[in-house]
Amino acid sequence: MVRLITHNLLSCHAKGCTTNNFPLQFKDAEIEHRDAEFNPEFIRGLLPKIEWKALVDTAKGLGDTSLPDEQPEMMDDELLKTLHHVLLEVHIEEGQMICPNCNHVYPISNGIPNMLLAEHEIA
C-alpha cells in the first residue's frame, strides 16, 4: 500500500546516499485505486510538507495528469479533491522503487516496500 503521500516523504537511506536521493523512481508499477474518506483539513495541513514538483512528476509517470505543473496559490475544493485522489487513493501494489542517486532498488510486493539494507549499506 504505497500511496503517493508516503512516497513523497520517502528518500533513500542507504549509506553515503545523501544528495539527489529523492524522489525514488517507480519502475514496473502496478496501480490500484481504492476509495478513501475525503478530509480537506488533512490535505490542507499536509500541503507544506509536500514537494509539489516531485508529486506532479511521479503522478505523471504513473499516468495521472490531473495536477497542474505549478502549485497554485489558492486551493479550491476541486483541487483539494484531485490532490486527495492522487495522494491517498492511488496505491502501488507491485513494482520497484529505485534511488536516482545510488540506484538502490526497493522492491514492492503485495503493496509493502522492502526497505531493508544489506550490512555494507547501513550508515
Added chain:
Amino acid sequence: MSRPELQAPPEIYYGDIEAKKYTKNTRNQQIQADMTYRALELLNLPPDEPAFLLDIGCGSGLSGEILTEEGFIWAGVDIAPSMLEVALEREVEGDLFLQDIGQGFGFRPGSFDGAISISVLQWLLNAETSHPTSSPPHRLSRFFTTLHSALRNPSRAVFQFYPSSDDQIQLITACALKAGFGGGIVVDYPNSNKAKKVFLCLFVGGGGQQQMPKGLESEVEDDARARFERRRERVRGKDKNGKRKHVKDRDWILQKKELYRKRGKEGVPNDSKFTGRRRRPAF
C-alpha cells in the same frame, strides 16, 4: 518464561504462527489497545487537527486500527514480514513498510506530526551479528537521529517498552538525548508489578515549552503510612508471654521485599505462603 526478545530476532520470533497467535490473543489486544490510548494521550496532539502519525513496529496493525478509529492517517514500519502479512489480511488503513528501525529511516525532514511505538524498543537492545553496525548503541543512535529529523517541529514521540534493567533505560535515554530529543521516562503505576508500564516520552523542539507528563498512580491511596507512635516501641520488646518477639518476622520480610521491588532490584523472590515460615527444629 524468558522475554521473547531474548529468544530470537523479531523477524524470526514473529514467524507465521507466532504472528497469528499474537494478533488473535484477546489479552494481547486489550493490553495493546490500552497502551495505544495511553500513548496517544502522552502525544498530546492538538485536538481537531488531523495528524499524520508514524507507528514504529506496527506489527499486525493492532494499534494502527485504533489510530484509524481516532481519525489519524498513519504509516507503519515493522521488520517481521509475517506480522505485516497478517496486517494485510486484516486490511488496515495505513501504509506499511518492511523496515529495520535500527538501520534508520529515509523519511524527509518534518514528515510526521508524531510517532508512537508499542513494545518495540527492547528489541533493539540485542546484537545479532558482530558487525559494528549491529551494536545496540549504534542502532539506537541511528534510529533516534533519523527519527528526530523525520518529525515535525514541535512534536512528540512516545515509546512504550519493556526494559529489563536500569542500565537499558539509561542507554536508551542517553542515545535519544544525544540525537537531539528532549524528554525522558514516564512510569505508570510504578509500585505495581503487573500494571507497571514504562513510556519513553520524547520531544522535538518546542523551546522548553513542552512539559513532562506525569505517570499514572494507582487508585488506592497509600494512607496506611504509619505516623510515629511511642506505643510501638514498647510492643516490639516482648510479647504477652514475656518472650522476646522475632525481629525479622513475616511482616518484616514482606516489607523488605516490597522495598527492593520498588527500588527495581533484580531477583527478589516471590511472596508465597512459605515466606518467613519457621523451619522445623534441627533435631
